[in-house]
Amino acid sequence: MARLDVTQIRALIVRHKRWDIIFGVVGIVCLAIGLMTFATLFVDMLLDGYTRLKPDFFTSFPSRRAGEAGILSAWVGTTLVMIVTAAVAVPLGVAAGIYLEEYAPSNWMTDIIEINISNLAGVPSIVYGLLALGLFVYQFGLGQSIATAGLTLALLILPVVIVATREAIRAIPSAIREAAYALGATRWQVVQGHILPYSMGGILTGVIIGMARAIGETAPIITIGALTFIAFLPPSPVTTELPFLSFEWLKSPFTVMPIQIFNWTSRPDPAFHANAAAAGFILVFMTLAMNGLAIWLRYRIRRNIKW
Amino acid sequence: MSGSDVAILDPAMPPSQSRLAYRPSRHIKEKVIEAMLLLAAMVSVFTTLGIVYILLSESVDFFRHVPLIDFLTDTQWTPLFDDAHFGIMVLMSGTLTSSAVALLVAIPLGTIIALYLSEFANSRVREIVKPLLELLSGVPTIVYGYFALMFVTPLLQKLIPELPGFNLLSAGIVMGIMIVPTVSSIAEDAMRAVPMNLREGSYAMGATRLQTALKVVVPASFSGIMAAYILGISRAVGETMILAVAAGMQPNLTWNPLEPAATITAYIVQVALGDLPHGSVGYQTIFAAGLTLMLITLIFNILGYWLRRKYREQY
Numbered sequence: 001m002a003r004l005d006v007t008q009i010r011a012l013i014v015r016h017k018r019w020d021i022i023f024g025v026v027g028i029v030c031l032a033i034g035l036m037t038f039a040t041l042f043v044d045m046l047l048d049g050y051t052r053l054k055p056d057f058f059t060s061f062p063s064r065r066a067g068e069a070g071i072l073s074a075w076v077g078t079t080l081v082m083i084v085t086a087a088v089a090v091p092l093g094v095a096a097g098i099y100l101e102e103y104a105p106s107n108w109m110t111d112i113i114e115i116n117i118s119n120l121a122g123v124p125s126i127v128y129g130l131l132a133l134g135l136f137v138y139q140f141g142l143g144q145s146i147a148t149a150g151l152t153l154a155l156l157i158l159p160v161v162i163v164a165t166r167e168a169i170r171a172i173p174s175a176i177r178e179a180a181y182a183l184g185a186t187r188w189q190v191v192q193g194h195i196l197p198y199s200m201g202g203i204l205t206g207v208i209i210g211m212a213r214a215i216g217e218t219a220p221i222i223t224i225g226a227l228t229f230i231a232f233l234p235p236s237p238v239t240t241e242l243p244f245l246s247f248e249w250l251k252s253p254f255t256v257m258p259i260q261i262f263n264w265t266s267r268p269d270p271a272f273h274a275n276a277a278a279a280g281f282i283l284v285f286m287t288l289a290m291n292g293l294a295i296w297l298r299y300r301i302r303r304n305i306k307w
Numbered sequence: 308m309s310g311s312d313v314a315i316l317d318p319a320m321p322p323s324q325s326r327l328a329y330r331p332s333r334h335i336k337e338k339v340i341e342a343m344l345l346l347a348a349m350v351s352v353f354t355t356l357g358i359v360y361i362l363l364s365e366s367v368d369f370f371r372h373v374p375l376i377d378f379l380t381d382t383q384w385t386p387l388f389d390d391a392h393f394g395i396m397v398l399m400s401g402t403l404t405s406s407a408v409a410l411l412v413a414i415p416l417g418t419i420i421a422l423y424l425s426e427f428a429n430s431r432v433r434e435i436v437k438p439l440l441e442l443l444s445g446v447p448t449i450v451y452g453y454f455a456l457m458f459v460t461p462l463l464q465k466l467i468p469e470l471p472g473f474n475l476l477s478a479g480i481v482m483g484i485m486i487v488p489t490v491s492s493i494a495e496d497a498m499r500a501v502p503m504n505l506r507e508g509s510y511a512m513g514a515t516r517l518q519t520a521l522k523v524v525v526p527a528s529f530s531g532i533m534a535a536y537i538l539g540i541s542r543a544v545g546e547t548m549i550l551a552v553a554a555g556m557q558p559n560l561t562w563n564p565l566e567p568a569a570t571i572t573a574y575i576v577q578v579a580l581g582d583l584p585h586g587s588v589g590y591q592t593i594f595a596a597g598l599t600l601m602l603i604t605l606i607f608n609i610l611g612y613w614l615r616r617k618y619r620e621q622y
Contacts, residue, residue, distance in 0.1 A: 016515045016517070016518065017515060019515065019517050020515050020516050020517045023422075023423075023427070023516075023517045023520075024423070024427050026419060026423075027419055027420065027422065027423025027424075027427055027428070028423070030415075030416050030419045030420050030423070031420055031423065031436060033416065033484075034416065034420065034440065034443060034484065034487050034488070035436075035439060035440075035443070037443075037484045038439075038442070038443045038446070040454075040458070041446070041450070041451070041454045041458070044454060044457070044458050045450070045453070045454075048457065091347070092347045092350055093347075095343065095344045095347030095348070096344070096347045096348040096350065096351065098344055099341075099344035099345055099347060099348040100348055103341055103344055103345070104348070112352065113348050113349065113351060113352060116351045116352050116354075116355050117351045119355065119608075120351055120354060120355060122538065122541045122604065122608065123358065123545075123601070123604070124541070124544065124545020124546075124547070124572070124600060124601075124604065125545065125547070126545065126547045126572050126575055126576075126597070126600070127358060127362075127545070127597055127600065127601060128358075129575070129579070130358075130361060130362065130575070130593065130594060130597040131354070131357050131358045131361050133361075133579075133593075134361035134364075134365060134594070135357055135361055138585055155350075155354050158350065158351060158354070159351070162351070186333065186337050187337060187340075187341070188336070188337055188340045209445075212445050213445070215447070216445075216446070216447025216448065216449065216450070217447070218447070218448065218449045218547070218548045219448075219547035219548055219551075219572065219575075219576065222576050222579050222580065223575060223576070223579045223593075224579075225579055225582070258447055258449040258548070261449050261450070261453065262449055262452075262548065262551075262552065265449075265452065265453050265456065265457075265552055266552065273457060276453055277453065277457075280447075280449070280450045280453050283447055283449075283450060284446055284447065284450050287445050287446065287447060288442055288445065288446075290445075291441065291442050291445040292442065295438045295441065295442075
């Protein structure tokens, strides 16, 4: 009887271990589905679009003939919009992060700000487009300009920058703050001399991830009414006359890479689909490079800093 | 040597002139900086207020033209026709059907990946796979839209020959794949936060890995897993470009994922692509649609908050 029990228990163990192995295999298969989809997407874009990936694709304007169309206005537009986005989102996000970590008293107002930020991160991006349409385009009279798009995307990625800043600041041990305060430093001196420099790497990582997200955002920019066919460049920011800098480009109509891809994808003529694939490949490559850089930076920071 | 550097060392100097004296300028500067930082932090609050204000004020105008009861019960959505109908159910059906397809893909895949990475995989695999999954979530949605229309739909048409070129199924599947990293990374964080001694207790009783994972780790991290699902749902409901590209923009009251249908978000894109005059009823519809979208995400968020509180485990 006792011997029978042992064999039964052994059979039970074998059966349970078999389930372990089965689940392990299922897990790997699920991972493979996710990663293979991604690889397929990347290869599919490349195969569909590689005939168009030539230098003149980058230097031509969109055209009615698919073979002559290029992404000049799109990548210039994307670059300019990203400059505005970074110029707004980085100072605001970092300042907000510093406030919440170093200054904020624990009261209801701080709670409201914190709840707000986590809620904003869950708001669909197209709603930011509606906000921009109602507020920036019509109430502020900024029109369908680079400035509007840059501000919209800045608001969109603000939570990303704030959260990254807070995490980077939180990783700094409080002994460093206490040492500085003990020497009579004011709050701002502590922030300027210690908190900011030590959290720079983490903030940079967050900014890059935020920008990678902004670069691919389509919905909010379509919603503000950006034109899809732009065959000219915004006015140059550098001029020959004093003061050599011009901000006319902020008010210029524009197009960006995702909108150009959307435009080409929604045309029935398959020749344009090759253009969409080529531009899509470039866009994926750009976001991958940015995200990869951020991941690498984070890895390096983690390895190098030992408090 | 009249600098303040030596003043502190000079006992003859009265304290009011020493370096330690109260200097108002220093405090004013601190206060100004603090106020500026607070202002930056308040931008997020202003953004929320702005969203609420814009959506409500334009929607109020809209509901002056269209009774709320028609908006909720009408079965047609033809706001730009002469015979205008404003039945939001038509767009809602597209949004909910495509989200359901996406979640049928994202929740099983995301949960299994999270369990595998947290309980089964060794740290080397985890270190390699997690960044790769992060990259997956960084792909622009318009690119996923292209992929759904040009790759997944033709593939599905080989299995289901009568599938139209625009359909909710392929958009939903691709959307699900896009959401997998979001779900898996948050669920995995929650599972990893389960204290080790709970697992050790389970192993000590002779449980296998799978038994420990399903009967100890999942219940203990249930509130975090729910949070992951809720975020996945909000992403699916708010997703725009995949649907605008691959699901068509034709309003269609259907719960069948094999049909084309416009979603709330795709409708907003469609209107924004045309040029409707500012202030017209057609222009206001997109704000009413946006308000509906916000309310749907809000309902799911409240549900998630409630579930999290109900099932929260404290260690």
